[in-house]
Amino acid sequence: MRSVELFAGGGGLTLGTHLAGFTTEVVAEWDRWSCDTLRENRDGGYPLVRGIDVQEGDVRKVDWSTVPSGVDLVSGGPPCQPFSAGGKGNAADDKRDMFPATAEVIRELRPRAFIIENVRGLTRSAFSDYYSYIQLRLGHPELVANEGESWGAHYSRLQAEHTSVRSDLQYKVLPTLVNAADYGVPQQRWRVFFIGFRSDVDAEWSFPEATHSAAALRAAQDDGSYWERHKVPKKYRTPTVRTAALVDGPHKPWRTVRDALRGLPEPTLNGSTKYLNHVLQPGARSYPGHTGSYIDAPAKALKAGVHGVPGGENMLRNVNGSVRYFTVREAARLQTFPDRYRLHGPWTEAMRQLGNAVPVMLAEIVALSVREHLDVATFNAAKKAATDRRKARKSATA
Known part of the structure; x- marks a missing residue:
């Protein structure tokens, strides 16, 4: 059509x-x-x-x-x-x-x-x-x-x-x-x-x-299946959604940042020879109201942010509290773009494209x-x- x-x-x-x-x-x-x-x-x-x-x-x-x-x-x-x-x-x-x-x-x-x-x-x-x-x-x-x-x-x-x-x-x-x-x-x-x-x-x-729900994610984290699938150490197994783990039909668990980034290597300043746009962007820091997206929950909504993103939507927050910027490829994963699809331009412009995308x-x-x-x-x-x-x-x- x-x-x-x-x-x-x-x-x-x-x-x-x-x-x-x-x-x-x-x-x-x-x-x-x-x-x-x-x-x-x-x-x-x-x-x-x-x-x-x-x-x-x-x-x-x-x-x-x-x-x-x-x-x-x-x-x-x-x-x-x-x-x-x-x-x-x-x-x-x-x-x-x-x-x-x-x-x-x-x-x-x-x-x-x-x-x-x-x-x-x-x-x-x-x-x-x-x-x-x-x-x-x-x-x-x-x-x-x-x-x-x-x-x-x-x-x-x-x-x-x-x-x-x-x-x-x-x-x-x-x-x-x-x-x-x-x-x-x-x-x-x-x-x-x-x-x-x-x-x-x-x-x-x-x-x-x-097709997916917060309740199903809470259930998967409560019964341990989510943590086992990702081999998360027990000391970091903290449920990330506040809803009760109710049975809500055939819904699958909400997908998390960890789910989305599975298989991607940790980014480096030199980038990846296997994955497009997967280059570490240094300089991320956390402060009140600017905390990033927790790895074991769905990300905050990516934003284009002409003057930056006040909630830290372009940052990953790990289980130990450390933060770093998402690479363009990681942000593309959060927007479910195919890995073979290249985002053109510097990090700020590529992230702007992703922040505006469906x-x-x-x-x-x-x-x-x-x-x-x-x-x-x-x-x-x-x-x-x-x-x-x-x-x-x-x-x-x-």
């Missing part, structure tokens, strides 16, 4: 949608380091990005009319800074707010479905009206704002018109807030997804069920679910068309 991606960053969502069977044709991204990552892997023959057209620059300036009709999916993660808890929270008043631009691309390409991702901060009560506006804007991409119309006025008009509008391009939008750790990602990463299906696509979709595993799970529903809708539509043709032939010969 054909897809196009906006705000691609270093490629997390791109890789996940490819793994789910979508063939991304165009990716748009303004950051040159991210574009270099995509091009370097493409030109190096990495199969999941082979043949992609990397459009470097403002997504609003891409000539989308050159993309042939029939796109199945538009995916993307608009910049999160307007809604991030670490930002100023200016939402629509932040020039980096790209939700209107996203809706414009959807209007032009008319995909059968879309997957749009952003930070949990977007669901804060301070943004409740804008959160609702985004859903209506994505659901009715042809109801564009008038010249000089504020988003608030546009929102009021969308509220008044969306129940009676007869536009031929409408989407059923399903927003869902999820924790990536609940889907096997070794990281506590809360994100909101907007999944949309075009109104003519018969898809009864719901977000995939969680975990590949979560992207694949969501995209695969969307694709399965598109496949079923395609099959049902073909079946109905065949039935209608038979009825027409029978009526013509009666």
